[in-house]
Amino acid sequence: MRVSRRTLMAGAGSVVATPALGWTTPAAAARTEEPLLHGMMPSDALPERLEPVEPGLIRIDRGWRFHEGDIVPPRLRKHDETYLAAKAGGARGAAAIAFDDSGWVSVDVPHDWAIRQPFDRDANTDQGYKPRGIGWYRKTIILDEADRGRKIALRFGGIATHATIWVNGSIAARNWSGYTAIEVDLTPYARFGADQPNIIAVRVDAQEMEGWWYEGAGIYRHVTLAKRPAVSIATDGVHCDPRHDGDDRWRVPVTVTLENVGEAARPAELSVLLRDDAGREVSRATASGTVDPLGRRDLSCALSLSGPRRWSPETPKLYRVEIVATSEAGTDRRQVPIGFRTIRFDANRGFFLNEQPVKLKGVCLHQDHAGVGTAVPDALLEWRLRRMKDVGVNAIRCSHNSQADAFYALCDRMGFLVMDENRIFNPAPDHLAEMEWLVRAHRNHPSIILWSVFNEEPMQGSRAGREMVRRMVAAVKALDDSRPVTAAMNGGLYEPENVSQAIEVMGFNYQTDQYDKFHALNPKLPSSSSEDTSAFMTRGAYRTDRAAHVMSSMDTEAADWGATHRKSWAMIAERPYLAGGFVWTGFDYHGEPTPFEWPTVSSFFGILDLCGFAKTAYDIRRAQWIDDRPVIGIAPHWTWPGREGEQMDVLVTSNAERVRLLVNGKPVGEQAGDRIHGTLFKTAWQPGEIVAIGLKGGREVVRTRHRTAGPPASLQLLPARTLMRADGEDVVPVTIHAVDRSGRHVPIAQHPVTLTIEGGEIIGLGNGDPNSHEPAQGDRRSLFNGLAQALVRARSGAQRLRIVARADGLKDGSTSIRLV
Template sequence: MHTIESKKLGYISKFGFCLLFFTLFSNSSVQSQETKNPRERENFDFNWQFHKGDIAMKLVVRVGQGGITDINVPVISKKDTIIDYTNAESSKALNPPDWKEVNLPHDWVVEGTFVNDNTLGSQPAGSGYLPTGIGFYRKEFEIPETDKGKKISIEFDGIFRNSTVWVNGHLLGNHQSGYTPSNYDLTDVLRYGNEGKNAIMVKVDATQPEGWWYEGAGIYRHVWIIKTDRLHVARFGTYVTTPEITDAKATVIIKTTLKNEYKTAKTITLVSNIVDKKGTVLDTKTSTQSIAPYYPVEISQEGLIQKPKLWSPKTPNLYKVLTEVVENGKVIDTYETTFGVRTFEVNKNGVFLNGNLCPVKGTCNHQDFAGIGVALPDKINYYKLKLLKEVGSNAYRCSHHPPTPELLDMCDSMGIMVLDENRHLSSSEENLRDLETMLYRDRNHPSIFMWSMENEEAIQGTVMGARILETMVETAHRIDPTRKVTAAMNHARNDGGYADVLDVVGYNYGDKQLAYVKDKEAHPDRVMFCTEGTSFVSTRGEYVNSWWPQTCSNSILWQPDWGPYPGEDWADIVKYPYLGGHFVWTGFDYRGEPTPFWWPSVSSQFGFMDVCGFPKDGYYAYKAAWGNEPVVHIF
């Protein structure tokens, strides 16, 4: 789902970032420019304080006792004071020299010193030899008196990881995942106007990993303060689909979930305007309904687009649903949902977009970049996607977790298909909640063509694994019945009934002994897709394989032994179109996994571009295979 409120647009404009490219149209033709949007989404990235290291804290059994989680904390003014942060009393005072000012997104790990320690991370060298640890973020802020009576929440797009949040001394909760967003209702615990200032503190404990690559640590994605009426569209509260599409028209089904957090029942009118990129209203649907107190309700509406412009990589046409919640003639909430009109079908013959065979020319990518770790400014995400488009790629695999939401917005607008991937194979309550969050947050993005439940889990091909996977697949089908579900399998594809619960069987390195060809012969009705392959290692500008200095040749196969030359993998896609396409491991080098080396190598060399996005020789093989122009490259 993609929601852009006026506050966010102001923030983006003020700081000059290129998301303006993706804000394709405004809603000025529907709402007066002079009317203040009743829903506010304020960027909360700036003027934080950061403390690196743990601070011992006792659980406060009576709130209002102060300390660093609240505003009334004693500030130490004596210079050169040394605080013993292993003592729980240390959390009752603030020593300014121990905190530094930071803006978000922020990754503190990338600022650290490399350490030759193979116990770091989940496997030796996996995290790039950088220690993680624990850190605290703290911020003081004010909320005006005029906001009293509104619902106010805070949305963290991503904190790595195991984050705990306090506001004004109140413990609000904990969120384990480093890849899914977290949200807390602040309404009751805020101070408004003359009541005084507010303080928020976030503890981030990144001592345990979630993956086997560089993951960073900190509040590394954007943070938002969201203010609404007490009767409002719920978080991720719209679902827009286009089940019937012809050249003449497209049916648009709009499902909107509203929450009434008043003490009394409310009668509202829901107005849904379908608009094009110019803001022209194409259809308007109106529904009136009474909503009981403290009760969510879903309202379904059906609209039409005449002569729809389809979304595709070549023509990434977008529409919006502009939602208004009206009570007694007054607009009390608004919401925006970007969507596209297109059909995806992944079947035993390949991937079809809008009825046409559309081979996926994709890359797998981790989210870090160059010297900034995982805390990527929006413009760096745009830069990376732009480089991938230039080589001829039309697809992006979010390896191996849900991405930052801005990246999906960009893929929608740039015409890049997405395989959106869940982090863990698990049917625990917590992990199913993370899966549901990914699905609800992302399901309106037209760029997403399929969901991936997991990557290369050890219990693939087992009976227990199949049970867990089936629960996850059923969850995905319930929340989004429009897309098929896969899992990226690198072994045991024919064991334990595991593949049978998938809509599409994902093949990682299925070119080994032509496993996907043999499986197709044995299972002719199996729907297959190449979720990952290649893994050719190379050092930009080097043509010698050497253990010291640690370099990998751009022209000679070496390590690992499972990867072909760049571009050779695409020959199978051409020969066997039922494979649907391919995701190259990887588009860019990334921190960690320095295969085939160990210390002092700290970065992978799998990418056909290096960590800064400069092409290696393999880049040109894909440019020749994926593009329409002749390519000549001299080594």
């Protein structure tokens, strides 16, 4: 989101062009939409396993030793100790080989120690008032004698924030970004045999900040170990993004970087195979060359294919490139999923995918979740993306940094269009290398359609800013020439020299009153909203109370630089030259508690709250974005004891032609549907049932309802899945809510709940309340406006996972999850 404030000038009253709806539903097949717990009903499907690009990778996530706080060795005084400390392998303190870490706690990574801290009013506001500081990790790795002569590579997916890594007492790597992967070549330091352990020590400085949002602290992504032949394929050393040659003829240029850690030059043979989405071989190519000792060499070839199945959000068909590099030293392999699709940004007609116009219905996403902070398990990440699919999202902007490896693999599989965004705007060598890593690591993913070099930089309207962008664009293009480069601008648009002159797609952050003027002055530059909306909602609250830091969910509140969900999409939908937009944000996130500060500790911007529970924005965006089926929603809920007879605004959001509203079976009214702005009714509240009906051609196609709930009588638990893997990694979100004696959800329940679990553990808790200071770990969490969430993980080898929830005055709730 932005820091500066600009007043929105929305085009009220304008005519909005909307696509034709692709559904036809006879009256007999009318759909009933489930309210309040949208998309939270259990599934019995296991998440697909994410196979690594490199077969044989070893995850070393478990059994790290952790110490919170710094360990400073005694000051050097004497010659001998000073002399030895200056030598390779002479690390002192917690980095020393012989350091005793037996008193440290054992943790598994991904691990975010900040989320476990109590809230501290003196801590940084944007970091969610969570203290961060410094921490240490250590791990022992045993390498077999058979590994001698091989390339040994250790890869950290992400460490927040600055990291120094020692291997056997020598500094092997330093890293200055919490968002880039770190590869450590263990080969020169490695020791072999059970009696020669390898000691990995990591000092993490999380006092440093790269952003103005919650960033977590620690080794918060996966760690892997690769053992490769002496002649092997470099990490991120395969580039195989398809190219369209016209008439549905395609080629896949394949470039493979080989490296040789051996002592002699060695010839290598490269075999490249393309398989379709059914696993059938459809093309093959070869290449060969000699790799010098301690050198690198690129080998290239090309695959060809006619008429492949196209990749799109609706049909995310993936092919697979299999690479085998063979030498006297052995064989190394990679398997790279790719997708065949064309992308094109047009200055007057927006974005085209496979030469079909597609409006980007996007959201901006940070990477944290309630209860676990930035250490988000892969299964939870998949669930979060499915929640975005529920909303009708087809595009995601990585704000404002690269995401975990699993994110891109899931976007490929699930069908999201991705704007991948660089963190630090600076072409200095260290930071340029971070951006180049991002492109090399992600350029084979069909989901990625844009590279973004920055977000809202003060230098964007200057010559220096333009020159910086020129260099960064050139660096991107040297690595990938198939996708355009953009930047998210919130000012400086009309300065004589500005960064829009150096990018290929203009990115507007909130400049809604400048869309038309800028387009008229730059008619050949394609454009998109790179960030919009910044509306405020507290889930389950329908009146604003700024003194209590509560914002209405009736889509009436927005930042002074932003707009409501309805106004912001209207401005985009009515302009065909805009490729689309990216809502700030898909989920709430820790930190940046705009427009408030303490005691508020997380944001209000999300379409979904911090747990993934739906706000009114969920129904608004579904009506705006879903074209293949009828949808409908009502706000507010219908449980308002003590407010009998009070006039209420009722917002019905639907993509139907007309909407009808009933209260206790009696008509309130019927109006033409407005899928952008929704339809507003007024009615006096009375207990009972409110029903909204969507009509097409005079026939009912969809309906939803709220029923007045009585006092809470019992708790219910709804796991997102009824089946999970007992592998110590799979995670399932469990919704906790209260129901009355008739089983109706009680949206105003606020009870403290205590949980017990058998066969697993609770790894995090949340309830979506931006003002809650309850711990993220433990066994207790209060309901907030009727809902709370527990993230559960099964114990390896367990047979069944069972959770019981208790609250004073309510009947216990329980659920079981079958383990496989």
